Amino acid sequence: MTTSPLPAIPLPARTFRIDPRHALIASAVCWIGFAAIVAMVQTGRTGAIDSAGLLFWRSGNDLRPGGPPWLLEGVRDMTALGGVLLRNLFAIAALVALLFLRLRREAVLLAGTIGGGWIVDSLIKALVGRARPQIVPHLTEAAGLSFPSGHSFNSAVVYLAIALAFAAISPRQSVRVTLVACATVLVVLIGVSRVWLGVHFPSDVAAGWLGGAGWTFLASAALHRPAKVVAEVTSSRT
Numbered sequence: 001m002t003t004s005p006l007p008a009i010p011l012p013a014r015t016f017r018i019d020p021r022h023a024l025i026a027s028a029v030c031w032i033g034f035a036a037i038v039a040m041v042q043t044g045r046t047g048a049i050d051s052a053g054l055l056f057w058r059s060g061n062d063l064r065p066g067g068p069p070w071l072l073e074g075v076r077d078m079t080a081l082g083g084v085l086l087r088n089l090f091a092i093a094a095l096v097a098l099l100f101l102r103l104r105r106e107a108v109l110l111a112g113t114i115g116g117g118w119i120v121d122s123l124i125k126a127l128v129g130r131a132r133p134q135i136v137p138h139l140t141e142a143a144g145l146s147f148p149s150g151h152s153f154n155s156a157v158v159y160l161a162i163a164l165a166f167a168a169i170s171p172r173q174s175v176r177v178t179l180v181a182c183a184t185v186l187v188v189l190i191g192v193s194r195v196w197l198g199v200h201f202p203s204d205v206a207a208g209w210l211g212g213a214g215w216t217f218l219a220s221a222a223l224h225r226p227a228k229v230v231a232e233v234t235s236s237r238t
Contacts, residue, residue: 017168020221027221030214034148037207041130041147046203053195053202054135063136065196075193076140082151082190087158094162106165109227113219117157120215121150121208133201142199149200149208152191156212159183164220187212 040046057065065072080086091114098107130147132138144150163183167176191205 017224018164018217018220020224023217023221027214027217030210030217034207034210034214037203037210038128038147041128041203041207046201050133050201050203051135054133054198057196058136064139072139075196078189079140079151079193079197081186082155082193087155090162091158094165098165101169103165103169105224105228106168108230109219109223110161110165112223112227113161113216114154114158116219116223117154117161117212117215121148121153121157121211124148124211125150130201130204132199136198138199139197140199142197146200147204147207148211149191149194149204151194152187152200152205152208153212153215155190156187156209157216159186160213160216161219164216 037046055063057067059066091110095107095110098104098110125145125147128145128147130145132142132146160180160183163179167179170176170179187209191209194200194205195202
């Protein structure tokens with residue numbers, strides 16, 4: 001009895017890359033907004049907005065957010081998606097998938113974007129040195145400095161970078177837009193959850209969104225060629 005060989009599975013081809021000029025423009029817009037928030041925080045002009053944002057959905061003597069218990073648990077689950085463990089698990093899964101699809105350039109670019117984003121976020125936190133809010137009770141564990149929100153910054157970097165990486169293999173604009181839109185919605189919900197849980201000021205979260213997106217677009221333009229060189233070198237050695 002003879003068996004016929006299994007047909008080869010075609011690997012996806014790259015069909016899209018965000019225009020570097022557009023990426024740099026988007027990055028510049030985000031970083032300008034980020035710088036504006038830093039200036040406002042340093043001069044104390046975000047106090048009213050920050051207080052109003054933290055107190056918006058809270059009432060009673062304990063200043064806990066309203067709603068049923070399951071809503072609070074859902075918010076905690078949402079914030080976990082921006083935490084170190086789950087965020088990095090998704091990043092590793094995406095890297096493995098890209099390598100399996102032989103998209104080494106995209107894998108290297110994704111790794112560089114995420115690693116660089118973590119460094120940028122840590123440096124900014126140390127430079128600004130803002131303490132966490134004490135206006136309302138913290139409903140989840142949170143340590144370290146407050147500005148920018150690490151969950152917001154790093155989730156923007158990870159999920160937007162993953163969306164852009166997989167958008168590279170889709171020839172349909174609607175698919176690419178859907179990927180980026182879904183990543184954006186997820187990042188927004190993670191940021192809102194940080195304010196809901198009382199561990200970040202709204203300005204921390206807004207700065208995290210802008211800084212994370214700004215770094216992601218900057219990395220897409222600046223790290224693309226180095227990622228291509230690294231991918232070609234590693235490919236020639238295997």
